Amino acid sequence: MAPSPRFAGEAHAFNNEGPMLPELAFRELSRVTSALGNAYLDHARATLNTIIARPDLLEGVALERNGQRYTRTLLFGDSQMSVWAILWPPGAKTSIHDHHCSCCFGVVRGTLSELWFRPVDARQVAVEAIARREKGFVAAMLPSGPNIHQMVNEGTEDALSVHIYGFDHTRHESSIHVEYELAAQ
Numbered sequence: 123m124a125p126s127p128r129f130a131g132e133a134h135a136f137n138n139e140g141p142m143l144p145e146l147a148f149r150e151l152s153r154v155t156s157a158l159g160n161a162y163l164d165h166a167r168a169t170l171n172t173i174i175a176r177p178d179l180l181e182g183v184a185l186e187r188n189g190q191r192y193t194r195t196l197l198f199g200d201s202q203m204s205v206w207a208i209l210w211p212p213g214a215k216t217s218i219h220d221h222h223c224s225c226c227f228g229v230v231r232g233t234l235s236e237l238w239f240r241p242v243d244a245r246q247v248a249v250e251a252i253a254r255r256e257k258g259f260v261a262a263m264l265p266s267g268p269n270i271h272q273m274v275n276e277g278t279e280d281a282l283s284v285h286i287y288g289f290d291h292t293r294h295e296s297s298i299h300v301e302y303e304l305a306a307q
């Protein structure tokens with residue numbers, strides 16, 4: 123049985139041996155973690171805005187291309203993150219998916235559609251929102267709840283985006299956590 127707090131109104135976290143640290147310490151740790159996360163997202167947005175403002179930075183990059191599929195070209199990778207240029211020919215689309223890591227992206231050229239979904243069950247989803255992501259659009263998130271989406275190039279021209287993901291490309295194939303199917307309407 124978990125020990126009781128030492129006095130009324132004092133909340134504690136416990137391990138198997140008894141009182142460990144006051145809840146206040148964990149609240150402070152959580153606050154610092156949130157602040158660090160927000161600082162990371164701010165920096166990622168600024169980095170993406172710089173790339174969008176200077177598309178010449180990507181001119182020397184030999185972009186992977188594979189017919190009508192979207193393709194990723196690694197721009198940078200270390201143990202914390204990988205940065206990819208993604209080329210979207212007309213009609214290219216991702217699966218419906220969510221992410222196991224942070225996901226920040228900016229549209230460098232062209233326009234993408236982003237569909238957001240709500241879960242119906244463990245594997246099926248329904249469309250919740252559709253947005254157009256024009257050149258210059260930047261998004262940054264640290265997934266902490268349902269974050270199911272799909273990217274599509276519905277235009278007639280190639281689109282190009284840059285994605286900063288919080289995964290080590292030598293350990294993970296991609297940022298995708300789970301792939302979903304559209305539920306019957």
Ligand SMILES: [Fe+2]
Pocket residue numbers: 219220221225271
């Ligand atoms: Fe995604």
